[in-house]
Amino acid sequence: MKTRTLSTRQLDDIAALLEDDQVVALPTETVYGLAARAGSRTAVERIFAVKERPADNPLIVHAATAGDALSMVRHVPDYAVRLATAFWPGPLSLVLDSDVDWPWVQAGYRTLAVRVPEPSWLRALIQRVGPLAAPSANRSGRPSPTTADHCLADLSGRIPAVVDGGPCSAGLESTVVDCTGPAPEILRPGPVTAEMMARALATDGASPGHGAGGDTSNGAVPAGRGASPGTRHPHYQPRARVVLVESVEAHPRTDCMVIAPAVAGGGREPANGPADPGPPPTPRLERRWHELPELARNLYGWFREADRAGVPVIYVQRVERRGLGEALMNRLEKAAARRDGGP
Numbered sequence: 281m282k283t284r285t286l287s288t289r290q291l292d293d294i295a296a297l298l299e300d301d302q303v304v305a306l307p308t309e310t311v312y313g314l315a316a317r318a319g320s321r322t323a324v325e326r327i328f329a330v331k332e333r334p335a336d337n338p339l340i341v342h343a344a345t346a347g348d349a350l351s352m353v354r355h356v357p358d359y360a361v362r363l364a365t366a367f368w369p370g371p372l373s374l375v376l377d378s379d380v381d382w383p384w385v386q387a388g389y390r391t392l393a394v395r396v397p398e399p400s401w402l403r404a405l406i407q408r409v410g411p412l413a414a415p416s417a418n419r420s421g422r423p424s425p426t427t428a429d430h431c432l433a434d435l436s437g438r439i440p441a442v443v444d445g446g447p448c449s450a451g452l453e454s455t456v457v458d459c460t461g462p463a464p465e466i467l468r469p470g471p472v473t474a475e476m477m478a479r480a481l482a483t484d485g486a487s488p489g490h491g492a493g494g495d496t497s498n499g500a501v502p503a504g505r506g507a508s509p510g511t512r513h514p515h516y517q518p519r520a521r522v523v524l525v526e527s528v529e530a531h532p533r534t535d536c537m538v539i540a541p542a543v544a545g546g547g548r549e550p551a552n553g554p555a556d557p558g559p560p561p562t563p564r565l566e567r568r569w570h571e572l573p574e575l576a577r578n579l580y581g582w583f584r585e586a587d588r589a590g591v592p593v594i595y596v597q598r599v600e601r602r603g604l605g606e607a608l609m610n611r612l613e614k615a616a617a618r619r620d621g622g623p
């Protein structure tokens with residue numbers, strides 16, 4: 281199958297594919313999603329096949345409006361309405377009791393995760409074809425795609441089309457919040473931070489707790505309430521080994537990538553001394569950032585760049601676990617977790 285690249289203006293072509301129960305990779309404000317009509321078992325089963333996604337991992341359903349999203353769920357507590365009002369359209373997924381019966385989306389759970397995505401062209405598309413189930417458009421276990429090229433690298437030849445909307449503005453997956461209990465619980469930290477939610481809920485005193493998604497226990501996240509089902513599976517891993525460090529300055533200068541804050545006075549430039557007669561070493565790839573949103577936007581792209589360059593290791597300087605730093609450390613710890621189940 282040849283994968284076509286479409287623009288966000290080609291709504292007729294995108295809609296035609298989705299109405300034909302095909303899957304399409306498309307940009308959201310968080311990461312690129314692999315979308316199919318949520319109400320179609322055939323279409324949604326294609327998502328699982330194309331991604332090689334474990335069958336026990338439920339999907340997020342994307343709706344055109346908050347009203348449409350909340351019409352698919354029931355027992356919606358007041359705090360969930362407040363969160364929806366404050367952050368939709370935007371990078372927040374709410375888990376609620378399902379009022380639809382889509383076992384192919386829910387993967388055996390009685391709940392449904394819903395969100396209203398930010399891009400207006402995407403909401404127009406959903407208005408037209410109905411709600412879309414969409415996981416990140418990577419092969420399972422790979423870093424989420426934040427450009428159309430990343431989608432093609434993972435899925436070219438396996439899907440009919442990718443919609444190129446440029447790089448995603450957030451670059452990290454949505455915040456997933458369990459709204460089935462007396463207070464919201466964060467299952468996966470993301471661009472809508474605990475602080476932002478606490479502020480939005482401040483007037484009624486409910487404040488979001490932290491599920492295991494944000495805990496520091498070295499990647500071993502228990503399932504059940506407090507952990508999103510997806511957290512059991514390997515995630516966000518480039519082929520290179522990811523090593524989290526306090527400071528990258530002490531680590532080797534060659535054959536690796538470093539991801540670290542920009543240092544005052546600029547990055548390290550190689551000294552312009554007399555030519556070294558030895559064989560040219562593989563350079564150390566330096567990726568520097570100034571603000572956490574810049575790190576979030578670029579992190580997965582840098583992981584993929586390291587893999588294309590063939591470097592064996594990526595040293596990443598830890599960030600403070602506050603605000604967006606919570607989501608970043610969550611992804612970084614998963615990326616750094618050993619694949620063989622060892623410590």
Ligand code: TXA
Nearest residue numbers: 310313338339375391392393415416453454508509510
């Ligand atoms: O930003 C995003 O959320 C992107 C874009 C495309 O919307 N999607 C995304 O989907 O990241 P995915 O499938 O890669 O991650 C969805 C996460 C998984 O960890 C999954 O287990 C969890 O949400 N999830 C989905 N439905 C759930 C449910 N009913 N209860 C608990 N967790 C759920």
Ligand code: MG
Nearest residue numbers: 415416417424
């Ligand atoms: Mg994913």
